[in-house]
Amino acid sequence: xxxxxxxxxxxxxxxxxxxxxxxxxxxxxxxxxxxxxxxxxxxxxxxxxxxxxxxxxxxxxxxxxxxxxxxxxxxxxxxxxxxxxxxxxxxxxxxxxxxxxxxxxxxxxxxxxxxxxxxxxxxxxxxxxxxxxxxxxxxxxxxxxxxxxxxxxxxxxxxxxxxxxxxxxxxxxxxxxxxxxxxxxxxxxxxxxxxxxxxxxxxxxxxxxxxxxxxxxxxxxxxxxxxxxxxxxxxx
Amino acid sequence: xxxxxxxxxxxxxxxxxxxxxxxxxxxxxxxxxxxxxxxxxxxxxxxxxxxxxxxxxxxxxxxxxxxxxxxxxxxxxxxxxxxxxxxxxxxxxxxxxxxxxxxxxxxxxxxxxxxxxxxxxxxxxxxxxxxxxxxxxxxxxxxxxxxxxxxxxxxxxxxxxxxxxxxxxxxxxxxxxxxxxxxxxxxxxxxxxxxxxxxxxxxxxxxxxxxxxxxxxxxxxxxxxxxxxxxxxxxxxxxxxxxxxxxxxxxxxxxxxxxxxxxxxxxxxxxxxxxxxxxxxxxxxxxxxxxxxxxxxxxxxxxxxxxxxxxxxxxxxxxxxxxxxxxxxxxxxxxxxxxxxxxxxxxxxxxxxxxxxxxxxxxxxxxxxxxxxxxxxxxxxxxxxxxxxxxxxxxxxxxxxxxxxxxxxxxxxxxxxxxxxxxxxxxxxxxxxxxxxxxxxxxxxxxxxxxxxxxxxxxxxxxxxxxxxxxxxxxxxxxxxxxxxxxxxxxxxxxxxxxxxxxxxxxxxxxxxxxxxxxxxxxxxxxxxxxxxxxxxxxx
Numbered sequence: 001x002x003x004x005x006x007x008x009x010x011x012x013x014x015x016x017x018x019x020x021x022x023x024x025x026x027x028x029x030x031x032x033x034x035x036x037x038x039x040x041x042x043x044x045x046x047x048x049x050x051x052x053x054x055x056x057x058x059x060x061x062x063x064x065x066x067x068x069x070x071x072x073x074x075x076x077x078x079x080x081x082x083x084x085x086x087x088x089x090x091x092x093x094x095x096x097x098x099x100x101x102x103x104x105x106x107x108x109x110x111x112x113x114x115x116x117x118x119x120x121x122x123x124x125x126x127x128x129x130x131x132x133x134x135x136x137x138x139x140x141x142x143x144x145x146x147x148x149x150x151x152x153x154x155x156x157x158x159x160x161x162x163x164x165x166x167x168x169x170x171x172x173x174x175x176x177x178x179x180x181x182x183x184x185x186x187x188x189x190x191x192x193x194x195x196x197x198x199x200x201x202x203x204x205x206x207x208x209x210x211x212x213x214x215x216x217x218x219x220x221x222x223x224x225x226x227x228x229x230x231x232x233x234x235x236x
Numbered sequence: 237x238x239x240x241x242x243x244x245x246x247x248x249x250x251x252x253x254x255x256x257x258x259x260x261x262x263x264x265x266x267x268x269x270x271x272x273x274x275x276x277x278x279x280x281x282x283x284x285x286x287x288x289x290x291x292x293x294x295x296x297x298x299x300x301x302x303x304x305x306x307x308x309x310x311x312x313x314x315x316x317x318x319x320x321x322x323x324x325x326x327x328x329x330x331x332x333x334x335x336x337x338x339x340x341x342x343x344x345x346x347x348x349x350x351x352x353x354x355x356x357x358x359x360x361x362x363x364x365x366x367x368x369x370x371x372x373x374x375x376x377x378x379x380x381x382x383x384x385x386x387x388x389x390x391x392x393x394x395x396x397x398x399x400x401x402x403x404x405x406x407x408x409x410x411x412x413x414x415x416x417x418x419x420x421x422x423x424x425x426x427x428x429x430x431x432x433x434x435x436x437x438x439x440x441x442x443x444x445x446x447x448x449x450x451x452x453x454x455x456x457x458x459x460x461x462x463x464x465x466x467x468x469x470x471x472x473x474x475x476x477x478x479x480x481x482x483x484x485x486x487x488x489x490x491x492x493x494x495x496x497x498x499x500x501x502x503x504x505x506x507x508x509x510x511x512x513x514x515x516x517x518x519x520x521x522x523x524x525x526x527x528x529x530x531x532x533x534x535x536x537x538x539x540x541x542x543x544x545x546x547x548x549x550x551x552x553x554x555x556x557x558x559x560x561x562x563x564x565x566x567x568x569x570x571x572x573x574x575x576x577x578x579x580x581x582x583x584x585x586x587x588x589x590x591x592x593x594x595x596x597x598x599x600x601x602x603x604x605x606x607x608x609x610x611x612x613x614x615x616x617x618x619x620x621x622x623x624x625x626x627x628x629x630x631x632x633x634x635x636x637x638x639x640x641x642x643x644x645x646x647x648x649x650x651x652x653x654x655x656x657x658x659x660x661x662x663x664x665x666x667x668x669x670x671x672x673x674x675x676x677x678x679x680x681x682x683x684x685x686x687x688x689x690x691x692x693x694x695x696x697x698x699x700x701x702x703x704x705x706x707x708x709x710x711x712x713x714x715x716x717x718x719x720x721x722x723x724x725x726x727x728x729x730x731x732x733x734x735x736x737x738x739x740x741x742x743x744x745x746x747x748x749x750x751x752x753x754x755x756x757x758x759x760x761x762x763x764x765x766x767x768x769x770x771x772x773x774x775x776x
Binding site for chain 2: 096221
């Protein structure tokens with residue numbers, strides 16, 4: 001169900017972006033933005049610590065946005081699509097090497113205010129699904145337990161976009177400029193119930209021969225966090 | 237404009253501070269060891285205890301997919317026992333915790349005894365002291381905690397003669413448990429034995445018999461407020477460390493029989509009724525009788541009907557058996573061809589006598605003696621050695637598993653001469669048939685209704701079983717080598733289960749259908765000690 005909702009949200013966002021792209025509405029003449037973001041996440045709940053050696057995670061992602069407001073305005077409204085990955089490793093109970101990863105495709109909007117030609121404070125909100133996956137490899141060689149679950153995630157943040165001038169006055173690069181972002185905010189991740197089971201052997205015969213296993217409920221993983229995020233990209 | 241930028245800078249700084257404000261320390265509980273005490277089963281449930289996290293887990297193995305329950309228990313749990321069921325199945329486990337003396341970040345906590353039901357409900361009895369031993373009555377109503385001698389107590393001061401008596405049928409209260417310090421003649425409790433109900437002066441009561449070097453202490457369980465009675469086994473000037481090892485109760489005669497290491501005597505305690513002047517005074521007084529029992533008596537058993545009970549003793553040092561009548565103070569000595577250190581009483585026919593009668597099998601474990609003796613108990617005083625029949629097995633016995641309802645004893649031997657390590661001794665025919673086996677009887681377990689015997693050889697991913705109806709052996713391949721096998725009570729459909737416990741991080745068991753032991757009917761559970769890992773109270 002969560003997967004369908006996420007897919008629907010992405011489809012809507014793409015439709016809006018395509019319509020906006022039909023006209024050059026950006027004051028800067030650079031309505032598109034594509035970039036990468038990365039930064040620390042300060043998890044509010046300790047459940048993720050079970051799989052991570054650090055209470056501070058690190059997330060990185062890709063982001064594409066398209067302005068949709070007329071160019072005359074000092075305000076920019078952009079719709080955006082992207083995905084973020086947060087992954088950590090650690091040890092658990094002196095017996096397991098653990099890893100946890102969360103992949104979150106999202107769609108959202110950001111509102112920017114052109115304070116200066118090179119400085120745009122912005123507010124950003126987005127929502128999407130998240131696939132959480134954990135793995136526990138026994139140090140005694142007795143095998144690994146794995147499990148995963150889908151969840152909902154939404155975030156909101158405030159930030160600053162710093163942009164350069166265009167690379168050229170005319171030609172192919174007349175709209176292209178660098179943009180840097182610095183953003184802080186919070187991610188709400190709906191708690192998901194994690195269950196694990198032994199990882200199936202890669203050999204098909206061995207996998208078929210394995211005794212039936214019962215899954216073990218680890219409990220609820222709450223990945224909500226506050227974050228700081230740095231970004232770099234191109235506006236064009 | 238400058239002000240705007242300043243405000244923005246301030247806002248971003250505040251944002252960064254807020255973002256990191258949610259930061260917390262990693263819970264140390266995630267770094268503690270998951271090593272668990274040996275699991276126990278009761279009813280259809282299996283209980284696990286992880287000392288480092290002071291948590292117990294209950295798995296209902298009769299229901300496939302049933303969630304595991306995880307509950308906290310007292311700090312520093314050291315003993316996990318299934319509560320004795322008695323007349324009605326209770327399905328509880330007992331967890332003895334030593335508590336904590338207090339440390340940086342750890343508040344002091346008294347020792348406790350936790351009774352845990354299969355539904356995950358607990359009753360915690362505060363014991364106060366960090367006891368390290370636990371004993372239960374045969375009906376599972378009472379438990380006694382005490383200090384077994386060990387090199388270190390982990391406390392600055394402790395009283396090794398303190399005991400706590402817990403009425404497990406009653407909820408914890410100011411008077412439950414009852415704490416007592418048993419009188420000491422310099423020793424400490426080595427063990428505790430519980431009597432069946434013994435009627436003295438028309439009043440039935442049960443006793444806890446605390447065994448210490450050179451003396452025993454009697455506690456009246458039904459009158460816990462009354463003082464204990466201590467009985468010395470030696471004279472005060474006798475320096476011998478007479479260590480009581482075995483206790484038998486003759487309820488009909490209100491008599492307690494004791495066998496002790498380093499003593500060639502058996503001790504007979506007769507509990508005589510006396511009149512008590514008040515409710516806190518004991519209404520009985522023991523008298524002690526000391527009877528010669530050969531050299532190094534190793535096992536004792538009560539024979540005969542109620543009212544005419546006598547004590548059968550085997551003494552390997554003098555290679556004889558003795559029948560002791562404590563009331564008449566008479567001893568009948570029966571010389572044996574083969575020394576014995578174990579007695580097994582049985583009722584069966586014999587070659588040349590189709591009538592089932594009370595008989596005894598006398599044998600020696602340890603592997604040094606390769607013959608067993610059958611002793612006819614009828615008319616033993618007159619016939620003595622004529623009542624003994626010796627059967628040579630050709631090899632020594634290491635262990636024995638009586639299957640009296642099948643009329644056989646399964647014997648474990650050392651491997652020799654190509655013979656298997658097991659044999660079946662038919663008690664009526666007095667024949668021994670070998671079972672070819674590559675495993676020993678060590679750790680063998682019956683399933684819950686004793687229809688099959690299960691053996692898990694160390695280091696092998698197979699478990700062996702013997703159908704005790706047909707004595708047909710079989711084996712089952714699992715996914716990992718097995719540490720021990722544990723029987724599980726059958727479900728409503730009458731299906732018995734056996735649990736194979738494997739070594740593996742986080743716990744690993746395989747639940748075997750004992751009625752249909754095939755690989756297809758086995759199901760495996762791994763990592764159950766991680767159950768509810770993310771939801772525990774200790775998590776931040």
